[in-house]
Structure formats: C-alpha cells, structure tokens
Amino acid sequence: MVDVDKFIPTENITLFRSCLVSAEYPGVEASTKFVFDKLGVEYVIDRNQSCCTGLGHYYDIFDELSTTALAARNFSYAIRNNHKQYVPMCATCYAILKTSAKILNEKDDVREEINKAFRENGLEEFQYNKGDIDPRDDITHVVDVLYYLKDKIPEFKKRDISNLTIATHHGCHYCKVHYNDTLCGYRNPEIIDKICEVMEAPALQWYDHKPRHCGSGFRQRYANRELSLDATVDKFESLHKEKVDVLLVMCPNCQLQFDRYEQVLEDMTGDKHYFAVMNIAQLVALYMGADPYKVLGIQTHTVNVEPLLDKLGIEYDSTEDTLHVRNE
Amino acid sequence: MDYGCVILKKLGRREMTNESEDDLAHKILKDIKAPSDLGLLRCVQCGLCTSMCPASRHSEYDAREIIKRVLDNDESIIEDEIIWNCFYCYTCHSVCPVGNSVCEVNQILRQMAIDKDVGKKQIESFMSFADSFLEEGLGIIPKEYHGQLKIDYGKHWENLQENLQEVREELGLDSMFLLPEAKESVDKTLDAIGFKKRVDSIKEVRNRK
Amino acid sequence: MSETNRIGVFLCHCGGNISDNVDLDKIEEKLSENEEICSIKHHENLCSLEGRNIIKDQILRENLDKVVISACSKITHGATFQKYIQPLNPYLFEMPNVREQCSWVTEDKDKSTKKALSLINSAIETVKYNEPLKKIPTKVKNSVLVIGAGISGITTANSLAKQGMEVTLIEKRPAVGGAMIQVGKVFTPDKMSEDCAACLLNPVIDEMVHNDKITLLTNTVLERSSRNAGNFDVILRKKPDYIDPEKCTSCGKCTQACPSFAPDEWNEGLNNRKAVYKPFPQAVPSTYTLDDDFCIKCGACINVCPTNAINLDAIDEIISLTVGAVVIATGHQRFDTNKRPEYGHPFYEDVLSQMQLARLMGINGPTNGHLQVPSTGKVPRRVVMIQCVGSRDQMPDGHKYCSKVCCMVALKNANLIHSHYPDTEVIICYTDIRTPGVYEKYYKYVQDNGIQLIRGRPGEIAREDDHLIVRIEDTLTHNKQEIPTDLVVLSAALESSQGTIDAAKTLGVPLTEDKFIKEKHPKMQPVSTDIEGIFVCGTAQGPKDITDSIIQANTASTKISELINGGLEVEPHIASINVKKCVLCGKCVDNCRYQALSIYQNSIRVGPIACTGCGDCIITCPQEAISIQGQSDERLEASIKGILKDKDDDEQIIIAFLDDIGNVSANNMGINRVECPSSIRIINVPFINRVKYKHIKYALTHGADGVFLGEYPDSYKHDEIRENVQVMKKHLQEDGINPERLIIHSVFIPYFRGLASQFKEFDDVLATLSS
The missing domain is CATH 1.10.1060.10 (Alpha-helical ferredoxin)
Structure with missing residues (x-):
C-alpha cells in the first residue's frame, strides 16, 4: 500500500452518494462498487444519509448553518452505524463534509446552536460532540482509496488500455478547498495520473489550464451560461490541441460540464475532435473487465464512449443503449 | 480664496479613537x-x-x-x-x-x-432545489433551467430522465431515494435550524414587484 | 558549610540613601545578638577607599572568614567588594541589596528596617554555605573547522588563519567558490556596474590556497561531532580520490574518453557533462574529479590517463580531528520551482531560473555567454522575470520570508541583458521592489535604462506556438493581460541548503522555523549559536547578499579569536557531578541546550565555557547527583531560612525568586523609587527551573505567606517551566497547602512598574487568603 500522510480507510466505509451521480451518471456508483468489491474494500450505502447540500450550498440557497446541521445529522447515522469513514464520489460532497466537520469541531458556538436546535425539536440523537468526525482522516474521496490501493489494481487486469491518450481533470473541490489534505499535489494535481500509471496508461504530464476548473461554477452553468461555457472553452481547446482520447474526472459536476456540453462547445468553437469523458472509477472498472453498459453505464453519457471502446478493441452490444437517438 | 477646504473635503479621516471593528x-x-x-x-x-x-x-x-x-x-x-x-x-x-x-x-x-432583496432575486430561480431537498433530502438540477438544458443536452438527456429508474436497475443499483423516516428527519432538521423560514423569505421576493 | 564561622557584617549608609530610611543602629543591635557575628561596622560609603581599609582591617584584626556587606546591588558594586575583601577568597561574601530592593522602595521606615534585617539575615545564612572558588581559566584548541567553502567560508578561513589559527576548510562539492563563482556577474551599486564575480573572488581563493595554516578538503562532509570539554571531536568523510590530485595534470583526456553523461550542476542542468570531469575551467582545486553516481566503471579513462592517476577502487577517507571551534558556512539552495508548476519550469525549456539565466549569460557557461532561447537558439525578443517564486508565500512548500536579494538579482540580470542585447525587451513582474539603501539608486538606474516593471504576481505560464504566454494583472492599471514572451525567468526563493540542515543535525545546533541556523540572539549575538564555540555565517543563517555574507564571516572569525586567543576566565558557578551518585543515564547530557555536558571515560564531563550555571540539569537528574558549584540546594534553603528568621506573627512575607532579568527589573523599581510591598523578599536565581519543589514547600511551611516566581519568557524552556509550576501547584494541593500561594509571572527589564503591581496584587491576594 502506498505511503501517505493521512489515514485512508479500507473498511467501515460509508460510500456517500452524490445527487449528480445518482441522477446523471449512475454508472459511476456502479463502477465504484465494482472496483471496491474487487479490491476488498468494505463499505455500506446508507439510505439514511441525505445529500450533502453542495449544489444548493453553492447556489447560495443553503446557509452554512443549515448545511452544517444536515452534516451533523448524517454524521450521527454513520457513527451509530459504525461506518464513520466517509468516502464520497463527488469532490463537492468531499469538501462540504470536511468543512462541516471542521466547523462543528472548531466553532463551539455554532456546534452549540445546532445541538440546541436538535434538542429543542426532539432530534437529540443527531447531536454532535466535538471531535466525533476528524475532517482529515474520516473523510476521504474515492480517488484517495483507489490511490492507496493502486498497487493491487493490476492484479485484476482484464483489458489492456495502454494505447489511450489520457488527460486528467481533478475536481477543484477535491484539490483546492482543503489543499492540506490533498494527495499528489493541487497546483499540478496528479492523483488520477498516478492511478492511470499502474494501469500502464500514463496521462499527459501537463496541458495548458490543467489545474483550472471545468467551468460549471454551480449557478453559472444555469444563470450565466455564456460565462460558464467561455470558461470551459479554455480547457476544451487545450484538450483538443493535445488530441486526447479520454478526459478522466473524479467529480460528476465536471463530468456533466464536459460530457453534456461537448456538442455545444464544438458548435461554439467550430473545433471538432472526439474525446470521451469518464470518471476514473469507470476506467478502472473497464480495465478490470466490467461491462460498459451494465457497470460503467456509458448509455448515460451524452458523448458516446463506444468509439473509445473500438479503439481499445473492446466488444460491446450497442443495442443495450436505448437512450441515445440513433441516426439510422 | 479658500483652497484648503476644497482639498480637505476629499480626504478621508482616520479617527484617533480605537479602530472600530464594525467595518x-x-x-x-x-x-x-x-x-x-x-x-x-x-x-x-x-x-x-x-x-x-x-x-x-x-x-x-x-x-x-x-x-x-x-x-x-x-x-x-x-x-x-x-x-x-x-x-x-x-x-x-x-x-x-x-x-x-x-x-x-x-x-x-x-x-x-x-x-436584502437584491440577493434573493439572484437565487430565487434556484428554489426548486430547496423544494426537492425539503421533500426528498436530495439535490437536483434546478427545474427552472430544464428548458435550456433540453436544448443543450438533446433528446438523449430527456430519455435518461424519463428512464432513470430502469437505467439504475440495469446497473444493479438500489433506490436513490432516502428511506421514508430519513426524509422526515431531514425535513425536521431543516425546520429546526430555520432553513424553511429562509426559503419562505426568499420566495417572498417573487411577490414584490 | 564550614564547622564554625567568623562572620563580619558591614553596613553601608550610602550617603543617607540607606540610612535615612533604614534604622541601622537598630539593625546593629539585633545582629549583635548573633554569636556567629564577630564584627559589625557602619560606614557612610563602604565603596570608598576608606571603606576598603575598614573592611580589610576588620578581616585581618578579627580573623573573619566570611563577610556580609549590606549595601546596594551586586551589579553596581559586587566586583568592587570582591576586591575589597582580599585576602579572603572573592566568593566568600554576600551582598544583601538593602538599597534598590529595600530602602528605595519602602516608604515606612519601620517596615524598611524590618525588611533590611531580614535580607541581611538571609545573607548571613547564605554566606555560611559559600565556598572558596576560583575563576576557571579555559583553553580551547587553536584550531577551527569551517564547513563550506563559498565566499563566507573562505573569508572566515582566511581571517582565522591570519590570526594564527589552524583551519580545516571542508567543501561537499569538488570545487570551491559556492554560489558566487557560479553567478558570473555581481553588481556594485556605487559604480552602477556589473562586475566579474570570478575576478573578485579569485584573489580571495588564492589567498586561501596559499595559506599554510588552511587545509582545504573538497568532496568532504562532516559526519559526526561530539563535544569534549571546550573542544569538538569531529569525524570527516572524504569521498574516494579516484583521481590522484598529485598525479593529475588536468590534461582532460579522461573526460574525452568517458562515455557516461550526467546533468551539469555548474550550468544548472542546462547541459550535460561527463562522469569524469572538471566542474568548470577555473575550478579550484584544478584536478579532475569522478562522479561515482554516474561512472559505469568501464575503465576508458584509465586507459588514456598519461600519468596513471586514476584508481576506480579508491575508497572513502575518514578523517578525525579535534578543533576548538566550528563555523557553519554551508550556504543556501534555491527553491524547487517544480513546486509552482503553474510557472511551467518542469514543462517548458524556455522557463529558466535566475541562476540558469546567469549561467546562460556566463562567459564560461553552456553558450559561451550568448543569451539564447533554449528551444530556438535565437536571441529572445522579450524576457519576462517573475519575482517572489516561493518567497513571501505562506502556502504549503512556500517561504513566508522575503529572500532579500531577488529584486537586486533580477535588476542586475535585466540590466545585463539590456546592455548586451538592446533590442531585447525585459519586463520584471513584482509585488514590491525591495532595494534598501543605495540599491534603490541602482533600481532607478536600471528603470531609466528602459527595463519595464509590472506590479502584479503572475498566475501562470502557457505555451503558444513558438513562444510562451505570461498571464498577469497589472494591479496599478487594472489591466488583465497575457504577455507573449520568448523567455520566462523565475526569481526562486533562497532556502536553507540540505548541507545546512545536515550540519545543524550533526552538531546539535537548533534551526529557526525557516530551517536556517538559529543565532543565539538574532539582535544582540549575531553569528553565535546556542552552542558556545559554534558559529554561523553567510546564507546558512538566512538569505543575504555577498557583502553581508563577508561581514558575517569576519564577525565569526573575531568571535572565534576572542574564544581561542583571549585566554578566557569563566565564572566558577558551573555544574558539578557527584560521581558516586551518577549512574551515567545521560539525561542531563540530552537536556542541556548548551551542550555543556558530555560522557567521557565513564563520567559526565562539564565544559566550563559552555556551561552557564543555569542549573536546569539539576532537576533532570534522577540521582540528584548534580549541583552548581557554590550554589547548592542547602545554600538556597539557607537564604530562605534567613529571610524568615525574625518574622513577626502579623507580618506577611513573600519570597520572590527572580531570574537575572527579573532581578534587574526589581533594581529598576528602586532606581525609579516605585513603591514595592515591604513583604517582598527577593532571591536572585540563575534560572527559574533551579528552584525545586522542596524549596517552595520549605518556604511555605516555614513562615512565608507566598512564593512568587519571576521568569523572563525568552527561554525555549518557557512552556516546560509553566507546566512545572502547574505540577508543583498540584503537589502543594496534595500536601495540604493552598496552591494559590504560589504564582509565576513573566518579567521584563523595562516593565518594572508591571512587576511592582504584580507584587502588590499578589500581596493583596495573600492578605485576603490569610484573613
């Protein structure tokens, strides 16, 4: 196992669900479970856990107190369930949960205000004690776990993926919010790259705008569409220049921005170059032999992943995809 | 001839009293x-x-x-x-x-x-997110923007939205929704912490011109 | 303590300063009841020559063996009376301070008199335990180890050798000269010119090479060091001499024959060199050297060497040495710009560091001094320099400090480019230009020459077609822009070198939070370290320019000369080990921050120069085997006993143990006539940790109402001292003594009024406790 300076769990894990994974890219959840099962990671998915509020939080709808109270509620379930190792699939869940735990530990007045609200409304069981959750060690992202166990990944190799040109895009809310907890750098983030390396599929060392964001900007994608897409174009053009086959992400919000908008961006820039957009867990699952439709869920991607499978010589039955509107 | 006063009017003044911390x-x-x-x-x-x-x-x-x-x-x-x-x-x-x-x-x-109202107006178009959270404990893409999204994402996305349950089942995934009692306690939590009041006050801005 | 004492007491009036407010007749009357006192004398001014005669006369006439002189502070006249009590040993007297700490701070004459008597009683009890002591003459070896042969190390070595000391100068690299020889040009602000660094440095190097008192060892590092009394026993490791310097004629045939390449450090990796090589044409020593990390042992060099100088089986040389002093002149290294990948140094070959630019412009550099864009080989159309890369940056891996020289370095290199390539535009992106003193004139001069300055910290560098792009906001014009450029030059922070960190570890010298060598007192004792006998100079101590490094180097040699040539005599109040009790556990050795203690031939040895007599080792010793000469536990207890001797029932007494700073602060209360509660009785201790729980308990169970500890909080032991007090309070509680009767406060020399009010407050608290 890799030597890291923060605790990375392989058991007692609550695999924390993401609203965008659930509704947009459910294959990310299926792939993560597939890979975790192979690697012998022990986890539960708990339907008592609410969403982290992340999107609403950064739409500015949720105030810090409400977000933190919901986190305290979630934490209490995980602790009672003896699975307090939070492993989210989304960068924003990761950052929100860490921030909430920090506030609950450090700001005594806020913790007390929340506990008081719980007490006065018959929700005593949700009360949070200082230190219940360690923001550094008890909240890690799926990529942290994959990185920690990366040397085991080749043991489950079923497919060769070494002929791909890969670019990685690391979630800002994984890298930059709690940068002291980020593994493998945040100014030039490389944690996904390191996971690719063990699959003998090295990613581009650098491309212009590599550490920059996807452009979604929470509200911007909806309320300020032009600004959002202008920002995405920066990275999009740089990826075109590098002629990448696949862009790997670790957060469904980034995945949505690059995958759902690829056609829109091509129309905007007049720049055409196919690349697939995948979560790193999906690629690892593919490498381990997972079914493209039944595990990776590529039918939920706007950009077809099939050309990538063709390049890799992986067989598939395209009739399993009933969502895409076929031209023929 | 009173040059001094004209210039002085433009100067800020830092009072000698203890620096106020309410800036x-x-x-x-x-x-x-x-x-x-x-x-x-x-x-x-x-x-x-x-x-x-x-x-x-x-x-x-x-x-x-x-x-x-x-x-x-x-x-x-x-x-x-x-x-x-x-x-x-x-x-x-x-x-x-x-x-x-x-x-x-x-x-x-x-x-x-x-x-203030100025901020409420900026976010009122995202309030379906709050509604969803209060009902389901889940985040969503705000419904107010689905129109543009359908144009941008195309028919595939609409198909996905309509068939999400089957897609998830094909992937062997459990229901994405919270357990009923969990939904209830999310709602109670948000009530207790004052979030419901906040939502109501933001929505009120719609009624003001 | 001697069996019988013949003690004489002398009471100084101090021209009324004491006698106006202390009834000395009453004191004499009281003292005369004490049988051990053989003589009591008054005088207007005991410090006068007449006073001297009286003291001497009484000592001889009454055959006195101990003396108490009730007068002013020891700081004022301690040395005077040490002479006046001859023929007695100078340590056989005590001076109760009844002026600054009694008559000047107590308004009520009765109270003042009572307090004076108690102070004198304390001195009488104390002096019984005084022993005849001698100052310790010390001699350390007339030899010095200088680590690092850059400009600082060479300068120190030259100066020490000229003062007659034997110097061993070691250098990790194969050639001397450090950063200065590499940098090519240095600038002289007065002349507004850039001068040849090698031309300035070579005479200094020559002087070193030709001085018989200096032994230069290159490819050599310090491996171990142990303190042995005043000296240091050091072990050096010299890399194998694969090429015999005696035989090598520097013909260079080996290099031609060598098939193995390595990055050329001299040119900052801009080109490659062979595994057998000469670091640069003017290298000293001028012999060739072999890099065993890259040598493939093929033997090609051996075959061509005309003098048979090469032996690939050579082994390390271990050199052992005893020196009287050590100088750390291990220099700096530059911030790893890979830690700021957004500036593209790891990805784009046209992004350089300032040192790489200097090499590119150096006449003995990879392009023979021609400035060329690495990717195109052309003269750059534009050069953009970025300041503060890794400096003034509190993010992880960054340095909070300003590296001090980068503004001048950028201006120098910018001006050099401008003067050789007038068509090349140079832009410096800065946050603040820091050019103190006359450097400001150089800055304006360079600016007048047309160098452009943009105020803003660039965000990132990108590659576009055949050039680079710098993304920046000009914060003065609010202009967000992308600047196309052929070259980008990063002004990387200066940081502590690995050699510095290694040397500190080996020598046990503390580092600052920035990992530079910590000075004993950065303001008052520059170049000295916490370890007496180890000094620092140059950038090992912190970022600085060549001139400042030379100044420090010369200062270090002066301090060493004081130590070695001065024939020091040190105060005898140093640690002494009871060999019968000592079990050689070594706890005291590890605890001593001055490295004054060492284990030598099955006993603990005390270095008299290094030992300050602080007594911190006493409480670390589980065997209670350590004492400070002339300052035994019993003597401290006697001081307390004396104070409490004639205590009245209704009298409140606080014993205040003050360290030296606290004692001076208390004297200042007197000098400034600040009222101090008459309950306060001060006992001066060298270090607060010297006061044991048993002393405090003794005081509180023998009549003292409270114990006040006054600590100057500069010591790294501060936290430990505070914790100890908490522990002692717990013990008091267990022993049924109210822990509130013990208090600790910080003391500072100028804040004597604060000390007075702390005394007053404590006095009031105790009064309510007892009622």
Whole structure:
C-alpha cells in the first residue's frame, strides 16, 4: 500500500452518494462498487444519509448553518452505524463534509446552536460532540482509496488500455478547498495520473489550464451560461490541441460540464475532435473487465464512449443503449 | 480664496479613537463561513488571484478588486452584480500567498446580499432545489433551467430522465431515494435550524414587484 | 558549610540613601545578638577607599572568614567588594541589596528596617554555605573547522588563519567558490556596474590556497561531532580520490574518453557533462574529479590517463580531528520551482531560473555567454522575470520570508541583458521592489535604462506556438493581460541548503522555523549559536547578499579569536557531578541546550565555557547527583531560612525568586523609587527551573505567606517551566497547602512598574487568603 500522510480507510466505509451521480451518471456508483468489491474494500450505502447540500450550498440557497446541521445529522447515522469513514464520489460532497466537520469541531458556538436546535425539536440523537468526525482522516474521496490501493489494481487486469491518450481533470473541490489534505499535489494535481500509471496508461504530464476548473461554477452553468461555457472553452481547446482520447474526472459536476456540453462547445468553437469523458472509477472498472453498459453505464453519457471502446478493441452490444437517438 | 477646504473635503479621516471593528472586512472575518485564519487583512493586492481566476479572465469581475473594495469598506459591493460572477472554484483560495480566499469572501458577500432583496432575486430561480431537498433530502438540477438544458443536452438527456429508474436497475443499483423516516428527519432538521423560514423569505421576493 | 564561622557584617549608609530610611543602629543591635557575628561596622560609603581599609582591617584584626556587606546591588558594586575583601577568597561574601530592593522602595521606615534585617539575615545564612572558588581559566584548541567553502567560508578561513589559527576548510562539492563563482556577474551599486564575480573572488581563493595554516578538503562532509570539554571531536568523510590530485595534470583526456553523461550542476542542468570531469575551467582545486553516481566503471579513462592517476577502487577517507571551534558556512539552495508548476519550469525549456539565466549569460557557461532561447537558439525578443517564486508565500512548500536579494538579482540580470542585447525587451513582474539603501539608486538606474516593471504576481505560464504566454494583472492599471514572451525567468526563493540542515543535525545546533541556523540572539549575538564555540555565517543563517555574507564571516572569525586567543576566565558557578551518585543515564547530557555536558571515560564531563550555571540539569537528574558549584540546594534553603528568621506573627512575607532579568527589573523599581510591598523578599536565581519543589514547600511551611516566581519568557524552556509550576501547584494541593500561594509571572527589564503591581496584587491576594 502506498505511503501517505493521512489515514485512508479500507473498511467501515460509508460510500456517500452524490445527487449528480445518482441522477446523471449512475454508472459511476456502479463502477465504484465494482472496483471496491474487487479490491476488498468494505463499505455500506446508507439510505439514511441525505445529500450533502453542495449544489444548493453553492447556489447560495443553503446557509452554512443549515448545511452544517444536515452534516451533523448524517454524521450521527454513520457513527451509530459504525461506518464513520466517509468516502464520497463527488469532490463537492468531499469538501462540504470536511468543512462541516471542521466547523462543528472548531466553532463551539455554532456546534452549540445546532445541538440546541436538535434538542429543542426532539432530534437529540443527531447531536454532535466535538471531535466525533476528524475532517482529515474520516473523510476521504474515492480517488484517495483507489490511490492507496493502486498497487493491487493490476492484479485484476482484464483489458489492456495502454494505447489511450489520457488527460486528467481533478475536481477543484477535491484539490483546492482543503489543499492540506490533498494527495499528489493541487497546483499540478496528479492523483488520477498516478492511478492511470499502474494501469500502464500514463496521462499527459501537463496541458495548458490543467489545474483550472471545468467551468460549471454551480449557478453559472444555469444563470450565466455564456460565462460558464467561455470558461470551459479554455480547457476544451487545450484538450483538443493535445488530441486526447479520454478526459478522466473524479467529480460528476465536471463530468456533466464536459460530457453534456461537448456538442455545444464544438458548435461554439467550430473545433471538432472526439474525446470521451469518464470518471476514473469507470476506467478502472473497464480495465478490470466490467461491462460498459451494465457497470460503467456509458448509455448515460451524452458523448458516446463506444468509439473509445473500438479503439481499445473492446466488444460491446450497442443495442443495450436505448437512450441515445440513433441516426439510422 | 479658500483652497484648503476644497482639498480637505476629499480626504478621508482616520479617527484617533480605537479602530472600530464594525467595518465590512471585520464583519466578514466574524462570519460563520470565515475560517479563523482567513488572511483578508494581510492582502497586499499582488493580483495573483486575478491572474489565475477564470471569472476574471472571462468577465469584468476582478478577484483582487473584490478584496480592495472590501478593505475600502465599500459596502456597495454587496449590491453589485459582479459578486455573482465567481465560480467558487477555489483557485484563488488555494494559491493566495497570504492565506486569503476571495472565493470565501464572495460567498459571505452573497449571503449579505441575500439578507436584502437584491440577493434573493439572484437565487430565487434556484428554489426548486430547496423544494426537492425539503421533500426528498436530495439535490437536483434546478427545474427552472430544464428548458435550456433540453436544448443543450438533446433528446438523449430527456430519455435518461424519463428512464432513470430502469437505467439504475440495469446497473444493479438500489433506490436513490432516502428511506421514508430519513426524509422526515431531514425535513425536521431543516425546520429546526430555520432553513424553511429562509426559503419562505426568499420566495417572498417573487411577490414584490 | 564550614564547622564554625567568623562572620563580619558591614553596613553601608550610602550617603543617607540607606540610612535615612533604614534604622541601622537598630539593625546593629539585633545582629549583635548573633554569636556567629564577630564584627559589625557602619560606614557612610563602604565603596570608598576608606571603606576598603575598614573592611580589610576588620578581616585581618578579627580573623573573619566570611563577610556580609549590606549595601546596594551586586551589579553596581559586587566586583568592587570582591576586591575589597582580599585576602579572603572573592566568593566568600554576600551582598544583601538593602538599597534598590529595600530602602528605595519602602516608604515606612519601620517596615524598611524590618525588611533590611531580614535580607541581611538571609545573607548571613547564605554566606555560611559559600565556598572558596576560583575563576576557571579555559583553553580551547587553536584550531577551527569551517564547513563550506563559498565566499563566507573562505573569508572566515582566511581571517582565522591570519590570526594564527589552524583551519580545516571542508567543501561537499569538488570545487570551491559556492554560489558566487557560479553567478558570473555581481553588481556594485556605487559604480552602477556589473562586475566579474570570478575576478573578485579569485584573489580571495588564492589567498586561501596559499595559506599554510588552511587545509582545504573538497568532496568532504562532516559526519559526526561530539563535544569534549571546550573542544569538538569531529569525524570527516572524504569521498574516494579516484583521481590522484598529485598525479593529475588536468590534461582532460579522461573526460574525452568517458562515455557516461550526467546533468551539469555548474550550468544548472542546462547541459550535460561527463562522469569524469572538471566542474568548470577555473575550478579550484584544478584536478579532475569522478562522479561515482554516474561512472559505469568501464575503465576508458584509465586507459588514456598519461600519468596513471586514476584508481576506480579508491575508497572513502575518514578523517578525525579535534578543533576548538566550528563555523557553519554551508550556504543556501534555491527553491524547487517544480513546486509552482503553474510557472511551467518542469514543462517548458524556455522557463529558466535566475541562476540558469546567469549561467546562460556566463562567459564560461553552456553558450559561451550568448543569451539564447533554449528551444530556438535565437536571441529572445522579450524576457519576462517573475519575482517572489516561493518567497513571501505562506502556502504549503512556500517561504513566508522575503529572500532579500531577488529584486537586486533580477535588476542586475535585466540590466545585463539590456546592455548586451538592446533590442531585447525585459519586463520584471513584482509585488514590491525591495532595494534598501543605495540599491534603490541602482533600481532607478536600471528603470531609466528602459527595463519595464509590472506590479502584479503572475498566475501562470502557457505555451503558444513558438513562444510562451505570461498571464498577469497589472494591479496599478487594472489591466488583465497575457504577455507573449520568448523567455520566462523565475526569481526562486533562497532556502536553507540540505548541507545546512545536515550540519545543524550533526552538531546539535537548533534551526529557526525557516530551517536556517538559529543565532543565539538574532539582535544582540549575531553569528553565535546556542552552542558556545559554534558559529554561523553567510546564507546558512538566512538569505543575504555577498557583502553581508563577508561581514558575517569576519564577525565569526573575531568571535572565534576572542574564544581561542583571549585566554578566557569563566565564572566558577558551573555544574558539578557527584560521581558516586551518577549512574551515567545521560539525561542531563540530552537536556542541556548548551551542550555543556558530555560522557567521557565513564563520567559526565562539564565544559566550563559552555556551561552557564543555569542549573536546569539539576532537576533532570534522577540521582540528584548534580549541583552548581557554590550554589547548592542547602545554600538556597539557607537564604530562605534567613529571610524568615525574625518574622513577626502579623507580618506577611513573600519570597520572590527572580531570574537575572527579573532581578534587574526589581533594581529598576528602586532606581525609579516605585513603591514595592515591604513583604517582598527577593532571591536572585540563575534560572527559574533551579528552584525545586522542596524549596517552595520549605518556604511555605516555614513562615512565608507566598512564593512568587519571576521568569523572563525568552527561554525555549518557557512552556516546560509553566507546566512545572502547574505540577508543583498540584503537589502543594496534595500536601495540604493552598496552591494559590504560589504564582509565576513573566518579567521584563523595562516593565518594572508591571512587576511592582504584580507584587502588590499578589500581596493583596495573600492578605485576603490569610484573613
């Protein structure tokens, strides 16, 4: 196992669900479970856990107190369930949960205000004690776990993926919010790259705008569409220049921005170059032999992943995809 | 001939009394969102934030200028639309040489704006998110924007939305929804912490012209 | 303590300063009841020559063996009376301070008199335990180890050798000269010119090479060091001499024959060199050297060497040495710009560091001094320099400090480019230009020459077609822009070198939070370290320019000369080990921050130069085997006993143990006539940790109402001291003594009023406790 300076769990894990994974890219959840099962990671998915509020939080709808109270509620379930190792699939869940735990530990007045609200409304069981959750060690992202166990990944190799040109895009809310907890750098983030390396599929060392964001900007994608897409174009053009086959992400919000908008961006820039957009867990699952439709869920991607499978010589039955509107 | 007075009128004056701590910068530092070591007052206006900031790159927004106006105690910034351009990407936060975070300052400024109508108007079009959360404990893409999204994402996305349950089943996934009693306790929590009241007050802005 | 004492007491009136407010007749009357006192004398001014005669006369006439002189502070006249009590041993007297700490701070004459008597009683009890002591003459070896042969180390070595000391100068690299020889040009602000660094440095190097008192060892590092009394026993490791310097004629045939390449450090990796090589044409020593990390042992060099100088089986040389002093001149290294990948140094070959630019411009550099864009080989159309890379940056891996020289370095290199390539535009992107003193004139001069300055910290560098792009906001014009450029030059922070960190570890010298060598007192004792006998100079101590490094180097040699040539005599109050009790556990050795203690031939040895007599070792010793000469536990207890001797029932007494700073502060209360509660009785101790729980308990169970500890909080032991007090309070509680009767406060020399009010406050608290 890799030597890291923060605790990375392989058991007692609550695999924390993401609203965008659930509704947009459910294959990310299926792939993560597939890979975790192979690697012998022990986890539960708990339907008592609410969403982290992340999107609403950064739409500015949720105030810090409400977000933190919901986190305290979630934490209490995980602790009672003896699975307090939070492993989210989304960068924003990761950052929100860490921030909430920090506030609950450090700001005594806020913790007390929340506990008081719980007490006065018959929700005593949700009360949070200082230190219940360690923001550094008890909240890690799926990529942290994959990185920690990366040397085991080749043991489950079923497919060769070494002929791909890969670019990685690391979630800002994984890298930059709690940068002291980020593994493998945040100014030039490389944690996904390191996971690719063990699959003998090295990613581009650098491309212009590599550490920059996807452009979604929470509200911007909806309320300020032009600004959002202008920002995405920066990275999009740089990826075109590098002629990448696949862009790997670790957060469904980034995945949505690059995958759902690829056609829109091509129309905007007049720049055409196919690349697939995948979560790193999906690629690892593919490498381990997972079914493209039944595990990776590529039918939920706007950009077809099939050309990538063709390049890799992986067989598939395209009739399993009933969502895409076929031209023929 | 009274040159002196004309010039003096333009000068600011720093009173000899103890420096008051109720200016904008100190209000921000005291906010629940502000980390205890936020380097706001250490800012030397080096401009590193601006030169890495995507919003600054693509709009009139200037990260450094946001801090300048806060330090100038220019409260008009709360009502200025420009604060709504930040992407919350935290790039500035992760590189600032003095540990400041324009991103977090912006979040606080927006909350201050939401205390007034000007901010509520900016977010009222996202309120379906709040409704979903209160009903299901789940986040969603705000329904108010589905029209444009259907154009951008195409028919495939509509198919996905309509067939989500089957797709999830094919993938061997459990229901994405919370257990009924969990939904209830999310609702109770949000009531207890005052979120419901907040939602109502934001929605009220729709009724005002 | 001697069996019988013949003690004489002398009471100074101090021209009324004491006698106006202390009834000395009453004191004499009281003292005369004490049988051990053989003589009591008054005088207007005991410090006068007449006073001297009286003291001497009484000592001889009454055959006195101990003396108490009730007068002013020891700081004022301690040395005077040490002479006046001859023929007695100078340590056989005590001076109760009844002026600054009694008559000047107590308004009520009765109270003042009572206090004076108690102070004198304390001195009488104390002096019984005084022993005849001698100052310790010390001699350390007339030899010095200088680590690092850059400009600082060479300068120190030259100066020490000229003062007659034997110097061993070691250098990790194969050639001397450090950063200065590499940098090519240095600038002289007065002349507004850039001068040849090698031309300035070579005479200094020559002087070193030709001085018989200096032994230069290159490819050599310090491996171990142990303190042995005043000296240091050091072990050096010299890399194998694969090429015999005696035989090598520097013909260079080996290099031609060598098939193995390595990055050329001399040119900052801009080109490659062979595994057998000469670091640079003017290298000293001028012999060739072999890099065993890259040598493939093929033997090609051996075959071509005309003098048979090469032996690939050579082994390390271990050198052992005893020196009287050590100088750390291990220099700096530059911030790893890979830690700021957004500036593209790891990805784009046209992004350089300032040192790489200097090499590119150096006449003995990879392009023979021609400035060329690495990717195109052309003269750059534009050069953009970025300041503060890794400096003034509190983010992880960054340095909070300003590297001090980068503004000048950028201006120098910018001006050099401008003068050789007038068509090349140079832009410096800065946050603040820091050019103190006359450097400001150079800055304006360079600016007048057309160098452009943009105020802003660039965000990132990108590659576009055949050039680079710098993304920046000009914060003065609010202009967000992308600047196309052929070259980008990064002004990387200066940081502590690995050699510095290694040397500190080996020698046990503390580092600052920035990992530079910590000075004993950065303001008052520059170049001295916490370890007496180890000094620092140059950038090992912190970022600085060549001139400042030379100044420090010369200062270090002066301090060493004081130590070695001065024939020091040190105070005898140093640690002494009871060999019968000592079990050689070594706890005291590890605890001593001055490295004054060492284990030598099955006993603990005390270095008299290094030992300050602080007594901190006493409480670390589980065997209670350590004492400070002339300052035994019993003597401290006697001081307390004396104070409490004639205590009245209704009298409140606080014993205040003050360290030296606290004692001076208390004297200042007197000098400034600040009222101090008459309950206060001060006992001066060298270090607060010297006061044991048993002393405090003794005081509180023998009549003292309270114990006040006054500590100057500069010591790294501060936290430990505070914790100890908490522990002692717990013990008091267990022993049924109210822990509130013990208090600790920080003391500072100028804040004597604060000390007075702390005394007053404590006095009031105790009064309510007892009522």
